Amino acid sequence: FSPNRQVTRSEFAEIVVLGLGLMRQDAPQNLFPDISDSAWFRSAVALANEFGIVRGYDNGNFYGNQEITREQGFAMVARAYRLIEPEAAISPDQMNAELERYSDAADVSNWAKEDVAQLIAAGIIQGNGPEVLSPKTTMTRAEVTALIARMLKVTNLIDQ
Template sequence: MVSLKDISGHWAESAIQSGVTAGYINGYQDETFKPNAHINRAEFITMLVRALQMKETTNSLAFTDAKQIPSWASSYISQAVEAGIVSGYTDGTFRAGKQLNRSEITTWMVRAAGLTVNNNASLSFTDKDSVPAWAVPYVAAGVKSGLVSGVGQNRFAPKQLTTRAEAAVFIAKLLKVKN
C-alpha cells in the first residue's frame, strides 16, 4: 500500500486515497502526491486510463512530438486516443507536458464517461463567453450529469489550470457516473 505523506487533511484526501487504493493514482518517488501542483496531459491520461481499466492497444502514437512523450505514459495515451477520449492539436502535436485547464479536462471526462453531447447546448455561467466554443457542448454535458460544476459565484473558470487534487476528484466522480 502506497502511503503519501502530503495528503493528510487535504480537502481531496479521500478521493486521492481512493485512487491510490484502487491503483490508478501513484505518488512520486519521494512519497508525495503534490495535490496542489497543476496536472499535465500525460499525468492525467495515465490516471484516467488506469481508473477506467481500458484494454491494452498495440497502436503506436502518430503525434509529431511522440518522442517527447514519457515512456511511462505513451501506452496510456495510445489507449485514450484509440478510445476517442483525447486527440492532439491541429499542428499534429500532443504536448504531453502541457498543463490542463478546466475546459480540456472536462471535455476528456465527458468523452470518457460516454455522455451524450448536444452541439447546440448553452451555458448559464457568468463567464460562459470565455469557454472555448469547442468545449461548450462538453461543459454543458458535464454539468448536466453532475460530473463537473462551477468554481463558485456562478463561474466555470474554463481557462483555470487543474490541480492534481482536482483531477483525482474528477476521476472519482467519473467512476460514479459510469457505474
C-alpha cells in the first residue's frame, strides 16, 4: 500500500473514478495532448474529465505524472462530491467562515477556495492537523484514501 508515498495526478484520477464506480470499457476520447493513447491512466483521466472531476492546466496539458497537491486533490474531490450532491452550494460568507478556521487559508489558491471550503463544510476535509490545510504540499496515498472514504461516507455511498 505504501501509505506515505506521494500520489500523482493520474493516480488520483484513477482512485476517484474507481471509488465512484465510474470506470467503464467505453471511455471517451482523451482530450489532453500530453497523455498518449497507451498511457495506463488514459481511460481514468478521460472519464474523470468527462464527469468534470479533473481539469487540465491553462496550456491544455494534464501532467499526469506530476505529484498532486492537497488543494488539487481537494478540488477534484469537491467536483466528485457535487456529482453526488448537485444541490450542494456554499455562499461567499460561508466560504470565508470555513476557511478562516485554518491559519494557512491564505495559501489556498483562489481557484480552489470554494472547493476547499465546501469540503470543510461537508466534513470531508479535516485539515493537516487541527489548524492547517497545507494546500501546496503533496498528498500521500493514506491522505487520498481517507479523503475518498470520508466523501463516500458523507454521501452515503458506503456505510458509516
